[in-house]
Amino acid sequence: MMLERKVKTVRALERGLDVLLEVQARRAASLHELHVALGLPKATLLRMLLTLGRKGLVWQRLADGAYLPHVDALARSPSAAIEHVAEVASPHMKALSTKVAWPSVLAVPRLDHMEILETNSPLFRLDSAILGPVGVKLSYIHTATGRAYLSACDESEREAIIARLRPRDSTEAAEEDLRAILAETRSRGYAAREPLHPWPDRSKQLVLRDGRRSMAVPIMAGGSPVATINLTWPAKRGTDEAVVLRHLDALQQTAAAIGRAVEAQAAMASGTTVNFTI
Incomplete structure (x- = not known):
């Protein structure tokens, strides 16, 4: 034996x-x-x-x-890759924090709100730069983060979201104002909190009183938005025009890099080969 x-x-x-x-x-x-x-x-x-x-x-x-x-990219479906966008975005957001003086959040669309998945605000030692935490729900209507997504998604998705958010007593003028805001956002390439909109929503009062400004851009993958990323700063520390002029390019480059990373992740999951420069 x-x-x-x-x-x-x-x-x-x-x-x-x-x-x-x-x-x-x-x-x-x-x-x-x-x-x-x-x-x-x-x-x-x-x-x-x-x-x-x-x-x-x-x-x-x-x-x-x-x-x-870490979820092995080979085991992911393209839709799951989108859900794990925080993982691929995190190093890019860390890199952004070395270039820009203000913090960011990464948010993804849910049924009637945007949800924060990641933020680099802990890297900034500023009381005025505390964002998040993960899981916070943001308005589609009253935040730059939500407007960036709503302006970038296709018409059918946008109409479905607007229908969910539309108050019973909404006027035609208010809806036209919202569509004008989204059209302006698309034309200039980034979203802002202004102008205010009359529809009540979860973030409206916070936006009115928190003393902050924000701009956001969509993260595109496969021709569609999968998330948005923003920059937020105290209103007393800079005008929209000055911050946009100084930091919009870095924010857009970060969004593009994250989008390419999400696309590459989805390509790996589907077994296809895609060449991207990150």
Whole structure:
């Protein structure tokens, strides 16, 4: 009878896999949560997370520092790639923070609102630059983020969204004003909060009183918008015209880079080969 050989396990590998499995189970985990769950020193965890990140197994969200599992691009469908746009956008948003003095949010469309998926505001040590957190719902009508998407999507989608948002007592003039705002947004290439619109919505009062200005552009992939990215700054620190002149180009370049990354991800999922310059 053959005797079983006693082979020792690799303890460091075991611990690294424990970290990976814990991140996957939680879907998003802070360093402290992993420390409590696994009983490992935070310095050790940081080294393991860095290693897992370099191997493409986890990634760190800018918005809150959480660690999330990387979803293998080959296992994704094109629609799933869109849902994971935050992962591909995060490094581009970090790079944007080194070029522009104000923070950004990344948001994706939902049924009757835009939802924040990522923000680089923690990279800015400014009380006036706190955006987010992840999961916050933004208005299609009253935010630059929402207007950027609504102006860029195709007519059928735009009409469906407007129908969901239309108040029962809406006037024809108010709807014409909204369409004029969206047409102007398309023609100039970016969205702004102004002019105000009379329809009530989740973000209207916040926009009126928070003392901020914002501009946003759509992130296009495959000819359609999949998300939007903005810049937000205190009104007292710069006029719209000055900030647009100084930073619109960097914002548009970032949006284009994210769009190419999303397209490449979707191409990998479908097994096609696409050449993009990022």
